[in-house]
Structures are given as structure tokens and as C-alpha cells.
Amino acid sequence: FKMKTILAIETSCDETAVALVRDGKELLSNVVSSQVEIHRRFGGVVPEVASRRHVEQMTFLLEEALQQAQIKAEEVDAVAVTQGPGLVGALLIGVTAAKTLAYSLGVPVIPVHHVAGHIYANQLVGEMQFPLVSLVVSGGHTELILMEDHYDFERLGQTRDDAAGEAYDKVARLLELSYPGGPVIDQLAQKGKVTYNFPRAWLEPGSLDFSFSGLKTAVKNAIQSEQEVVVEDVAASFQTAVLDVLVEKTRRAVEQTGVRQLIVAGGVSANTELRRRLQSYARETGVTLSLPPLELCTDNAAMIAAAAYYAEQKGIKAGLDLNADPSLPL
Ligand code: KG4
Ligand code: ZN
Numbered sequence: 001f002k003m004k005t006i007l008a009i010e011t012s013c014d015e016t017a018v019a020l021v022r023d024g025k026e027l028l029s030n031v032v033s034s035q036v037e038i039h040r041r042f043g044g045v046v047p048e049v050a051s052r053r054h055v056e057q058m059t060f061l062l063e064e065a066l067q068q069a070q071i072k073a074e075e076v077d078a079v080a081v082t083q084g085p086g087l088v089g090a091l092l093i094g095v096t097a098a099k100t101l102a103y104s105l106g107v108p109v110i111p112v113h114h115v116a117g118h119i120y121a122n123q124l125v126g127e128m129q130f131p132l133v134s135l136v137v138s139g140g141h142t143e144l145i146l147m148e149d150h151y152d153f154e155r156l157g158q159t160r161d162d163a164a165g166e167a168y169d170k171v172a173r174l175l176e177l178s179y180p181g182g183p184v185i186d187q188l189a190q191k192g193k194v195t196y197n198f199p200r201a202w203l204e205p206g207s208l209d210f211s212f213s214g215l216k217t218a219v220k221n222a223i224q225s226e227q228e229v230v231v232e233d234v235a236a237s238f239q240t241a242v243l244d245v246l247v248e249k250t251r252r253a254v255e256q257t258g259v260r261q262l263i264v265a266g267g268v269s270a271n272t273e274l275r276r277r278l279q280s281y282a283r284e285t286g287v288t289l290s291l292p293p294l295e296l297c298t299d300n301a302a303m304i305a306a307a308a309y310y311a312e313q314k315g316i317k318a319g320l321d322l323n324a325d326p327s328l329p330l
Pocket of ligand 2: 114118266
């Protein structure tokens with residue numbers, strides 16, 4: 001028995017999202033209500049504000065997702081939800097909504113790890129070919145993951161401090177740019193020159209871990225020691241330092257494991273220069289590259305539904321005692 005139609009809910013951070021996906025692949029609807037405008041004035045996500053907004057939006061989004069998919073709630077076979085990691089108050093809204101809906105429909109709840117969701121965004125646009133390496137780069141995660149089969153995750157490396165997107169956001173804040181910083185720095189970097197030699201944290205030889213907090217501090221010191229800062233040049237120099245490490249460690253992960261497919265996920269995979277570099281790497285080596293379209297790279301619930309379809313086949317499901325876990329391991 002396969003879960004044909006899955007309704008998924010994602011509320012781990014500042015996007016309230018509901019989606020309906022059929023057979024793990026076919027997108028019936030994918031609605032996302034972003035809170036970016038609300039959090040912008042604070043320069044970052046305010047957890048309590050995020051939770052409250054999720055509560056306000058949830059029922060509307062559930063209705064809208066069902067309406068766009070043109071199905072009735074009774075046709076839903078399972079409810080999937082992001083169990084973690086993320087902001088605990090924000091996660092709790094999604095988990096509570098999912099349990100309530102599942103209970104009222106008499107269907108199971110499938111808990112999904114947020115990073116598994118990002119990875120499975122790729123399954124909505126193609127077919128995963130195992131073994132593969134996945135680079136997950138978002139505001140909360142920077143990870144290299146090896147998958148030998150569906151829903152089988154082996155972490156090869158991860159950040160020891162800031163995530164890549166977090167570094168973009170923090171540097172944008174230092175430059176007094178608006179939140180979220182990634183897209184703004186992406187644009188500015190295209191107009192700038194690499195004039196600063198910021199540090200690249202390679203860590204111990206052979207390590208596939210990342211570290212971006214030293215880079216952030218170096219940017220801060222550079223900005224403070226200068227009379228007139230050319231924002232475009234700082235952006236270009238910072239971005240080059242981030243991408244040099246991200247792309248090189250990804251390349252090493254692919255070569256060490258001998259995989260033939262590389263999939264990329266998470267908000268930072270929207271970055272123009274990262275996409276360009278990975279595309280040229282794939283062209284040169286013949287590795288198959290899967291880069292989901294931007295709306296599936298940033299937080300959404302379709303990716304959670306896609307992941308849940310395979311999670312369920314591995315026997316993963318939850319009871320009504322399911323709890324949000326802000327530091328859920330993959
Ligand atoms: O996956 P996502 O939407 O949410 C998390 O799970 O964190 O990722 C958001 C992150 C933010 O840090 C944002 O600045 C970054 O992705 N981001 C970008 C770009 N677009 C979004 N970073 C670099 N370049 C971009 N074009
Ligand atoms: Zn995310």
C-alpha cells in the first residue's frame with residue numbers, strides 16, 4: 001500500500017507552507033506564505049513573531065492548498081510535517097496542525113527531517129540516481145550527505161559554526177543591506193571585484209566540514225578599518241571565499257565517494273555564481289547535476305511531501321504523541 005496523496009506542512013522557520021503531492025512526484029499544489037517582510041525590519045527572524053504568524057496563516061493555507069489541488073480533505077492519504085530541526089515554537093505550530101488534521105481524517109502522520117525535505121525537492125524535478133552526494137546549503141544548514149538508497153543518509157561533512165546562508169545574512173547586516181542577505185549580496189557581487197583576500201577555512205586535511213564564522217569576522221574587521229567601503233567589492237570578495245570552499249569540498253566529496261550524481265538543495269542554491277560554478281564542474285567531469293528551480297530550493301512543503309513518500313516506505317510514521325524536535329538528527 002502506498003500513500004498516494006500526501007498533504008505536507010512546513011513551519012520550521014519563517015515560511016508557512018502547505019503542499020499536496022501525488023505519488024511522491026506530482027505536484028498538485030504548493031502554497032508558501034513568506035514572513036520575510038515582517039522580519040525585515042528586525043534584520044532577522046524573530047522566533048515569537050514567526051510562531052504567531054504561522055498560527056494566523058495555517059487554516060487559510062490548508063484551504064488554499066486543497067482548493068488549488070482541486071481535491072477534498074477526505075482524499076488525503078497521509079499528513080506529512082517537518083518535525084525538526086528549526087525554531088521550536090514555529091515547528092510546534094506545524095506539528096500540532098498536522099496531528100489535528102490527521103486525527104480528524106483518520107490518516108497517519110509522517111514526520112520529516114527538514115534537510116531530508118530539501119534533498120527530496122530534487123525528486124520533484126527528476127529521478128535520484130544512487131549513490132549520490134547532496135550539498136544542502138540554507139540559512140540553517142551546510143551539509144554534504146551521501147545517499148546509497150532512498151531515505152538513507154550518511155553525513156560526510158557539516159558546518160561547525162555558521163551555515164552558509166547565515167554567513168550571507170550576517171555579512172549583509174554588517175554592510176547594512178536588507179534581510180535576507182543572500183539575494184542582495186548575490187546581485188551586488190556581480191557588479192564588484194575581488195579586492196580582499198578573505199580567509200577560507202579548509203580545516204584539517206581531508207575534512208569535509210565547513211566553518212564560516214572566521215570569514216564573517218574578517219569581513220567585519222575589513223569594513224571597520226576602512227574609510228570608504230565599496231560594498232560591491234566586499235560582496236564579491238566574501239562570496240568568492242564562501243564559494244571556493246563550498247565548491248571545492250563538494251568536488252572532493254563526489255570524487256572520494258565515486259558517485260555520478262550531485263544534487264543541490266537549500267536557499268543558497270539559488271545563488272547565481274554557485275549555480276554557474278557547479279554547472280561548469282558538472283560539464284567538465286560528466287557528473288549529473290540536479291538543481292531544483294528556485295521555488296523548490298527555498299523552504300516549501302512540496303519537498304516535505306516528496307520526502308514523506310519515501311519515509312513512509314521505510315516504515316517511518318508517527319502517532320499523536322509526535323513532538324517537534326528543534327535539534328532532530330538526520
Ligand atoms: O532554505 P531556506 O529558504 O531556509 C532555511 O532552511 O534556512 O534558505 C534561506 C537562506 C537565507 O540565508 C538566504 O540569505 C539564502 O538562503 N539565500 C541565498 C540566496 N537566496 C537565498 N544565499 C545566496 N545567494 C542567493 N541568491
Ligand atoms: Zn530550509
